[in-house]
Amino acid sequence: MIANGKTPEDIEALLPWHAAGTLSRRDAERVETALAADQELARRFALVREELAETIRLNEMLGAPSARAGEKLFAALDAQPPRRSKIAIGARISEFLAGLGPRTLAWSAAVAALAIVLQAGALTSLILLYQRSDLDQASYRSVNYRTASAPASSQAGVHVLIRFAPDASAADITKLLDGYKASVVDGPKPGGLYRLRLPVGKDELARVVGEMQGNRLVGFVAAE
């Protein structure tokens, strides 16, 4: 045995992966240490590198597929029915839950509840951040000038009620809110609902809500 817990044979067996650069950092360090201390192992590693180079060359000689492969694939994709709807996914989730034992189901429910609590916590932080941001902007405006094109009021826009998908992370939600330049003004309300302000006109509201309804991060959304 050698000091790092691997026999010389173990180390030698790892040489091909070391040459390919696919070892974990820890194993790579072990191999490097052994190579530095063992000339015969270093010589064998040179053989491995030759094998690697010629294997790559041999594979590259096999050429590439013609355009026919891609054409066939994309023609087949065009002929495919639309992907399953959310309802179908819901049905599959129901089937999955029906297959779980009571104990597993209880644990799953506990984990889901915890996820909702964590998401609520993350969203509360977001609300505080957004409110803080509004306050900062307001104080900035109070000590600075306002341009003629600045919005008449920070409260301009429309409001929607939204519930995020249970698996939506705080990062996902931040990205979604930023995408719509939306801010959370209230929540969580009963049912995990939040009130968002969107900086759009009433004429655009239906389009934006429709767009949000198609977003996987959104469980429910409606104009207020």
Place this chain on the structure above:
Amino acid sequence: MQVLFARHQVKVYRFVLRIVGNAAAAEDLISEVFLDVWQQADRFEGRSAVSTWLLAIARFKALSAVRRKGEVALDDETAAAIEDDRDDPEVAVQKKDKGEILRKCLERLSPEHREVIDLVYYHEKSVEEVAEIVHIPENTVKTRMFYARRKLGELLKQAGVERGWP
């Protein structure tokens, strides 16, 4: 899907071609592989690299296609036929081209040995990923690679190249 296909089609094609030994069949199979991936996208758990998932599907489809045709998986004869315009190892020795001898000897390995060598060296798969693609335990991956390299050394010796290992 276009991005995924553009990024992985060549490597998947080469992997499949090694198994089926026919370019047209390999092209048909890679279309099927990517179509399967599109249809099963919601089953991808993200625990492994997409390329590992693709190669596992590709391997299954290629071996099934070979079995359907009642053929054996790419044997020595078929492997040699892919590029039989090139010199055999003995002729290559006369030309003193060690790289070419090595490539010829790689082609003479059994399908199992060639597969593990390709996955490790060309497809840059870790021990765990090879195990996932080939459906064998991780320790078997290591021993298979060891025996593949040992066989390669024997073939090189027969071709007049003495490496001092094994």
